[in-house]
Amino acid sequence: MITVEHDIDLLLEGCLANNRRAQEELYRQFYGFAMTIALRYSRDEHDAADIMSHAFVKVFKSIRSYDSKKGSLHAWIKKIVMNEGLDHIKGRKRFSDNVDVETIAEPEVNNAALELMGSEEIMNIIKRLPPATHAVFILYAVEGYNHREISERLGISEGTSKWHLSEARKTLQQKLEHLKNRES
Amino acid sequence: MRNKQTYENTITSKLEALPLPDMADAIWSRIEIQLDTDMPTDDSGGSTPSPVSPTGIGLIGGSALFILAAGIISFFYFSRTDGNAETNSIELRPAQVDSVTLGYGSENPPPRNTPNLIVPITPKELPKDSTITNDSSNIISTVTIPPPVDSSQQLKDASITLTPKKDTVPPGRRSRGVKGITDDDYKIVPSKKDST
Numbered sequence: 117m118i119t120v121e122h123d124i125d126l127l128l129e130g131c132l133a134n135n136r137r138a139q140e141e142l143y144r145q146f147y148g149f150a151m152t153i154a155l156r157y158s159r160d161e162h163d164a165a166d167i168m169s170h171a172f173v174k175v176f177k178s179i180r181s182y183d184s185k186k187g188s189l190h191a192w193i194k195k196i197v198m199n200e201g202l203d204h205i206k207g208r209k210r211f212s213d214n215v216d217v218e219t220i221a222e223p224e225v226n227n228a229a230l231e232l233m234g235s236e237e238i239m240n241i242i243k244r245l246p247p248a249t250h251a252v253f254i255l256y257a258v259e260g261y262n263h264r265e266i267s268e269r270l271g272i273s274e275g276t277s278k279w280h281l282s283e284a285r286k287t288l289q290q291k292l293e294h295l296k297n298r299e300s
Numbered sequence: 301m302r303n304k305q306t307y308e309n310t311i312t313s314k315l316e317a318l319p320l321p322d323m324a325d326a327i328w329s330r331i332e333i334q335l336d337t338d339m340p341t342d343d344s345g346g347s348t349p350s351p352v353s354p355t356g357i358g359l360i361g362g363s364a365l366f367i368l369a370a371g372i373i374s375f376f377y378f379s380r381t382d383g384n385a386e387t388n389s390i391e392l393r394p395a396q397v398d399s400v401t402l403g404y405g406s407e408n409p410p411p412r413n414t415p416n417l418i419v420p421i422t423p424k425e426l427p428k429d430s431t432i433t434n435d436s437s438n439i440i441s442t443v444t445i446p447p448p449v450d451s452s453q454q455l456k457d458a459s460i461t462l463t464p465k466k467d468t469v470p471p472g473r474r475s476r477g478v479k480g481i482t483d484d485d486y487k488i489v490p491s492k493k494d495s496t
Binding site: 134135136139140143144147148151152155156161164165168169172173176177225226227230231233234235236238239242256257258260261262265 | 301302304305306307308310311312314315316317318319320321323324326327328330331332334335338339341
């Protein structure tokens, strides 16, 4: 662990000096970690590649603003990739606040059925959600944000955030029911 | 942040287990192209840092070098200009030839709309080492053409070219009024009535 940290420190020094080899090495060390995050916010691999390339250019351009006292490099890179992912989703469609927040249902998601699904099946359901619903669901269910935090990040009201989460759960529940019926 | 529900943990763990696409090289190529555009580097991947770093010391050093270079260039420029002052005066002499051909003094050209401007100029074949004196009485000053400088054959050519052509008609003083009309034409003579 100490060796890894030492290596990362050396790579950071190289990145600060705008050394391409150090930048490439840092990118390759964080590729898996960052790509996992990028895939959550994308519809396909090409979207994820776009998010990755933009995010890492930002990482190297703003490497001087990274302060190891404030948090780990992983957390800093994750934040950049996440923001890039959200920008990417926002670019797909303008987020609208024009939703009927009076009738927000909270459908239950059958976890047992979910456990039976594969990773790619779940991802296929998520990436077919409308962009705003996709973003809210990932931020809430995967990143663990609450509705106030989501509303601040996406520039929507808390009610709209709740509505999008409800829509995502509904879609997920319908897919799980469909899967259950198909198996039985 | 909040506590996650069970299904949310399940989804998170499933998404983290997603197989990664093998696009590391392709994505790096795109990143590298963008970095080469936005943050070009001299070492092209070497281990030494870029010589010009945007640190305070680098900026101060760069500024000092720039000021020093500007000072040296301006010193040489002005010292060279002073040394050429004499040669410049020689080179400017053809301007006097121009003024002679135009018929007025070289130092103080006459104001506009003065008779000197329309003084006829009699063109002459000038010997190269001679003094030019204009025939016209209206000419105020005479100008001596300096002997031609050996090194500037081009200047001699210029002085020859600037002499007026022989077939040029001097404008002369304009006569007033309409030609062929005398004062008698303006006399009013009462017409003779027919006394029939």
